Structures are given as structure tokens and as C-alpha cells.
Amino acid sequence: MPTTRSDFSGPRDLGEMQAMCSRVWSPRARFHPGQLAWNRYSQPVEPDRVGADEAISLWRLGDEVVGFGWAEGPDWLELQVTPDHAEVARDVVDWFEDWSDAPRQSAVAMEGDSVEPVLHEAGFRPDRDGWHFTHHLLDLRELPPVPQVAGYRLRPVEQGEVAPRAAVHRAAWAEFGRSRVSAEAYAQVMQAWPYRSDLDWVACDREGRMVASVILWLDDVNGVALVEPVGCEPGHRRRGLAGAVTLAALHRSRELGAHTAQVSPRGDEDYPGPRRLYQALGFRPVARTVTWTRSLD
Known part of the structure; x- marks a missing residue:
């Protein structure tokens, strides 16, 4: 069954993204469901649409979300995909490239995550000595x-x-x-x-x-x-x-x-x-x- 993509359309989509994060949570997973809630609502937003300089898209297999991309700006991508559907990361990166017009783009991934080879294939290079977050x-x-x-x-x-x-x-x-x-x-x-x-x-x-x-x-x-x-x-x-x-x-x-x-x-x-x-x-x-x-x- 092929995956389908849809753009963010409101709180129900955020809830499905959070459910995916809960389903695949581990100490090495990118997001906890609460992080998505804070990131989305800690500034005034219209519930059913994203801001002018951001974009969110979801990939589903049947009725279940298996990956998402959250472009917080034209130069910054957050993404997470389920471990058993790592190939969805390619679709996320392609979507971001089509949406963004920034000449320099960055994406964040957990060290050792399945999305890292996809980012490398797409021309991204890691900065392992720069600023980063550490899960404790x-x-x-x-x-x-x-x-x-x-x-x-x-x-x-x-x-x-x-x-x-x-x-x-x-x-x-x-x-x-x-x-x-x-x-x-x-x-x-x-x-x-x-x-x-x-x-x-x-x-x-x-x-x-x-x-x-x-x-x-x-x-x-x-x-x-x-x-x-x-x-x-x-x-x-x-x-x-x-x-x-x-x-x-x-x-x-x-x-x-x-x-x-x-x-x-x-x-x-x-x-x-x-x-x-x-x-x-x-x-x-x-x-x-x-x-x-x-x-x-």
C-alpha cells in the first residue's frame, strides 16, 4: 500500500502526529508528544492553518501517520518518520525542497536515526561539533x-x-x-x-x-x-x-x-x-x- 501525503489542517492532524510520536517513542526518538504541543501552541496561532513562513505535511499509510515534516521556516526542517518506514524520509526531504526557496537549508535528526542516510543522499552534511540537544x-x-x-x-x-x-x-x-x-x-x-x-x-x-x-x-x-x-x-x-x-x-x-x-x-x-x-x-x-x-x- 503506498503512502499518501496531506498538508496540515488543524488540531486533529497535530493529534495524529503526537500519536505517531507516542507509538514509536524511545530514548532515541526525536519527539515526545508534549514537545509537539509546546512547539505548536507556545505562540498565538490559528488552529486550522500554519503561519505564513512555515509548512507542515503528514504521510499516512492507510489511516496511520508514519511520518511528518515541519518546516519552521524556509531554511529549517524538523522531521520524524517511523523506524519501519524510513523511506518516507525521502518524500519529506523532497517536499521540503519543493516548498523552500532558501539557498541554505538545515534539518535536525537524532544521531544514528534512519533519516540520516536520506539527508546525506540529498546533499546535507552533518555538523557534529556544533550546537545540539541531548536527550536526558x-x-x-x-x-x-x-x-x-x-x-x-x-x-x-x-x-x-x-x-x-x-x-x-x-x-x-x-x-x-x-x-x-x-x-x-x-x-x-x-x-x-x-x-x-x-x-x-x-x-x-x-x-x-x-x-x-x-x-x-x-x-x-x-x-x-x-x-x-x-x-x-x-x-x-x-x-x-x-x-x-x-x-x-x-x-x-x-x-x-x-x-x-x-x-x-x-x-x-x-x-x-x-x-x-x-x-x-x-x-x-x-x-x-x-x-x-x-x-x-
């Missing part, structure tokens, strides 16, 4: 206790707190540029599967203002909770809040049946802080991404 795992049976941080309270987000929850995220990430996580966008995040408010935790100061935060995305099928993202306002850093709020959410995920936690910080030395935080909590690296680039000049 934590066995939740080995979860440390939640530390008490004097002057702060750790708790899950409550109903009606969309605006302050979005604001604490923006404040934590402001040093990297203007964040697009508006209250509108965060409301979309909260509606996305597999978001749960009891896995969305914040640290509040004595006045009750949110100053640090974390979301965990629990894939019930695999029992794996993804940590994405964590942040702390600059004025409240170096007090252990980011680690404490993450541990509080991880303990809740274990209560809900998770046995493993995953996080994917940068693995290079240009941005080592988050990786050191997670490793201090017990996370250990298991796999990494590689960026492949080609020039069409």
Missing part, C-alpha cells in the same frame, strides 16, 4: 525529595491564572529576546493534549507572585513525562527554585503513573546551565541531535 532520562524511582526554599511556595497552576502563568514564562526567558508566549498563546497550551494543570507548577514569592515555573507533559502510553520548559525570573535565580519546582512536578507525575522523565537541554558548551541543573537532579544523557545542512547555490 531520569528513573523516577530514584527521584530526590523536593527541597524547601525559604520564602517561596511551590504549587500547581490554578484555574484563571493564564495571564500570570504566561507572564512568568516571558520574564524567565526575556534575556533571549522577546517571547511570544502571550496569555492568548498560553490559553492554547492549556487546551492542548497532553497538558494537565496538575503538572504545570510554579514557585510563588511571599506576595504570591509567580517567579519560576515548569510544565511536564505526561505520555500515559509510555509512562514518560517530558520536562518542557523550565524558567526562573533573573531576580530569583541561584536559590534552587528551578530545581525545586521541577522536582515537585516530577513527584506529581510519578503519582500519576510516570516511571521515566525526559528533558532535552542543549548538549554543547555554549549554553551549559540547564544541562547542569538537570544532571544535578539525576538526569543522565542518552542520545543527541545532529544538525545537517546543505547549500543549493
Whole structure:
């Protein structure tokens, strides 16, 4: 049976992409279902269409998604295919080339993934020494206790707190540029599967203002909770809040049946802080991404 391709048409398609990611999840798989939810909804979007400078397409075998390409821009491709249909990667790369007019194009793959030979055949070359992400795992049976941080309270987000929850995220990430996580966008995040408010935790100061935060995305099928993202306002850093709020959410995920936690910080030395935080909590690296680039000049 041949595969069929269709362009992204809304939340149902995203759900099928997430279902594929859950079906083939392993420590070396590119995406956890929660990552797709965050990537899609952490900025204001129209639910049934992609932005002007992006494209998403899905490949199905019968009724089941076996691969997808997500062009986040004309020069950047994210893709994942099921291991038993690696040949679909060729169709994804061809689709991206037809859609993109960028003279220089990059694609991200897990090191050793079945898509790497396809990228090589298409003229992409790997940069194994450049910036990359490293998947880390934590066995939740080995979860440390939640530390008490004097002057702060750790708790899950409550109903009606969309605006302050979005604001604490923006404040934590402001040093990297203007964040697009508006209250509108965060409301979309909260509606996305597999978001749960009891896995969305914040640290509040004595006045009750949110100053640090974390979301965990629990894939019930695999029992794996993804940590994405964590942040702390600059004025409240170096007090252990980011680690404490993450541990509080991880303990809740274990209560809900998770046995493993995953996080994917940068693995290079240009941005080592988050990786050191997670490793201090017990996370250990298991796999990494590689960026492949080609020039069409």
C-alpha cells in the first residue's frame, strides 16, 4: 500500500502526529508528544492553518501517520518518520525542497536515526561539533525529595491564572529576546493534549507572585513525562527554585503513573546551565541531535 501525503489542517492532524510520536517513542526518538504541543501552541496561532513562513505535511499509510515534516521556516526542517518506514524520509526531504526557496537549508535528526542516510543522499552534511540537544532520562524511582526554599511556595497552576502563568514564562526567558508566549498563546497550551494543570507548577514569592515555573507533559502510553520548559525570573535565580519546582512536578507525575522523565537541554558548551541543573537532579544523557545542512547555490 503506498503512502499518501496531506498538508496540515488543524488540531486533529497535530493529534495524529503526537500519536505517531507516542507509538514509536524511545530514548532515541526525536519527539515526545508534549514537545509537539509546546512547539505548536507556545505562540498565538490559528488552529486550522500554519503561519505564513512555515509548512507542515503528514504521510499516512492507510489511516496511520508514519511520518511528518515541519518546516519552521524556509531554511529549517524538523522531521520524524517511523523506524519501519524510513523511506518516507525521502518524500519529506523532497517536499521540503519543493516548498523552500532558501539557498541554505538545515534539518535536525537524532544521531544514528534512519533519516540520516536520506539527508546525506540529498546533499546535507552533518555538523557534529556544533550546537545540539541531548536527550536526558531520569528513573523516577530514584527521584530526590523536593527541597524547601525559604520564602517561596511551590504549587500547581490554578484555574484563571493564564495571564500570570504566561507572564512568568516571558520574564524567565526575556534575556533571549522577546517571547511570544502571550496569555492568548498560553490559553492554547492549556487546551492542548497532553497538558494537565496538575503538572504545570510554579514557585510563588511571599506576595504570591509567580517567579519560576515548569510544565511536564505526561505520555500515559509510555509512562514518560517530558520536562518542557523550565524558567526562573533573573531576580530569583541561584536559590534552587528551578530545581525545586521541577522536582515537585516530577513527584506529581510519578503519582500519576510516570516511571521515566525526559528533558532535552542543549548538549554543547555554549549554553551549559540547564544541562547542569538537570544532571544535578539525576538526569543522565542518552542520545543527541545532529544538525545537517546543505547549500543549493
